[in-house]
Amino acid sequence: MELLDESVVPEHARDIKAEAREFAEEHVAPVAGEYHDSGEYPWEVLEAGMDAGLVAQDIGEEWGGRGLDLYEIFAIAEELYRADAGIGLTLMLASFGAEIVEEHGSEEQKEEFLRPIAENEQITGLAVSEPETGSDLAGMQTSAEKDDEAGEWVLNGEKYWVGNAVEADWLTVYAKTGDSEDRYGNFSMFIVPTDAPGYEAEHIPEKIGMRASKQGHIVFDDCRIPEENIIGVEGAGFYMLAEFFNHGRIVVGGHGLGLAAAALEEAWDFVHGRTAFGRDISEFQAIQHMLADMRMEFEAARSLNWRAAEKVAENENAGFWAASAKTKSTEVANFCAERAMQMHGGRSILQERRISRVYRDVRIPVVYEGANEIQRNLIYRQSQY
Structure with missing residues (x-):
């Protein structure tokens, strides 16, 4: 039974689909049960995926990636999740949110933060959801306030269900920067290194599924980042x-x-x-x-x-x-x-x-x-x- 055939896949995405299938059969499926039982982070499989050119490669070639488009990333997702969803999610979350930096970040931000992701020297994640707020993007309460004297942004609040909250080198963080009547214009995006002062993260207790993927709970307690770490313009985060x-x-x-x-x-x-x-x-x-x-x-x-x-x-x-x-x-x-x-x-x-x-x-x-x-x-x- 061949369910994920290539007949509906655009021709240009078929080669990467074949690469993903071969990788999944060799590196993911044989260890899926083991990682599900142990709940350990599949570092070895992630590194193998990096070596195979299947991790963070939707980032443009000018920043070290392969420039894979939406069709190609979709094709990879089908194959990885067919082999195992937990490991598949780990591989796909290694660059989750980095696309926002590529699309809206400054040239300096791309060189400092985006390139190491594309070149598989670092991993990242996206912090949006909060313990008391799930899908309501305009209801998030984590705040970022400008300290003009210090030239910094100061973050306070919590984020939940963050992939790689513990493992990542930096995260793209969604935070409230305004209080206007336009609730959609009150949020901004920031690059937050996980070693920044005031950043604390821990793994969420074991899940029933996708156990090879790790999510975390983050607490920002006067977490300070440079003012140039805002992505794009203030108020455009939503x-x-x-x-x-x-x-x-x-x-x-x-x-x-x-x-x-x-x-x-x-x-x-x-x-x-x-x-x-x-x-x-x-x-x-x-x-x-x-x-x-x-x-x-x-x-x-x-x-x-x-x-x-x-x-x-x-x-x-x-x-x-x-x-x-x-x-x-x-x-x-x-x-x-x-x-x-x-x-x-x-x-x-x-x-x-x-x-x-x-x-x-x-x-x-x-x-x-x-x-x-x-x-x-x-x-x-x-x-x-």
Whole structure:
């Protein structure tokens, strides 16, 4: 069964897709269960991904990357998540947020901070969510105040669910810098080194899924950074993130598709060759209908996601298409995983089974990059365009 075929993939993205598949088969799949059980950070796999040219390579060639476009990053995501979502997320989070610096940062910021990411000398992350505020970007409370005398910004507050909060060399941080009636114009983006005074981070307790990826809780206690570490102009942070998440949600759609493919493959392999009541399980019409439904939903989601990738790349009502692709693909992953668990019967709950790992992993992408309930708000509001 070949689910992630290249027929819907633009021709220029097929080579990198093949590279990602070969890497996933050699370096990710064989150790996925081990890292899921241990919950350790997969440094060795990350370094192998860097050597393979698959980490942080959407950064432009002028800054040391390969300049991979949205289609190519999406193609990588499908393949990595099919092999293992936790390790796949680690590889993709190593440069998460750096694209904001490339798009809006100064030449000096790009040379000092962006180039080491592209050249795989450092890793980074993006700090947006807070303990009491999830998807409401205009409701975040972490503040950044200007100390003109010292020539610094002073950050106070907390961030939660931050990938690489402990492991990163620096983060892109979203903080409140104003208090005007325009709640969307009150936020800015900053580069915050993780060794800055007043920066404290710890790992969030173990998750049920994607255990090879580490998220953290950050406390900023009069955390001081140079005034030149603001990205772009003050007050533009919300709009920077909105643009960034349109691209990110296409890639998260790839996360869902990779997981859905894994669930479908596991279900197909399990029911063909296993007997019950004197018959091969695959001969039961109920099983055939379940597999048919899974396949139809998967193909519908994948077609939507690749169409959405084109729309976002061309900036044609990008918010609608990004939200639609992310929502459909991640929910199809849940649909496929739940039915695959049912087909596995009692064996589905065994820790050693790949399907049990997939079942836990699929619960996470429906929440990150904006919960799917928020995506439906966006889909409705932007359907008029």
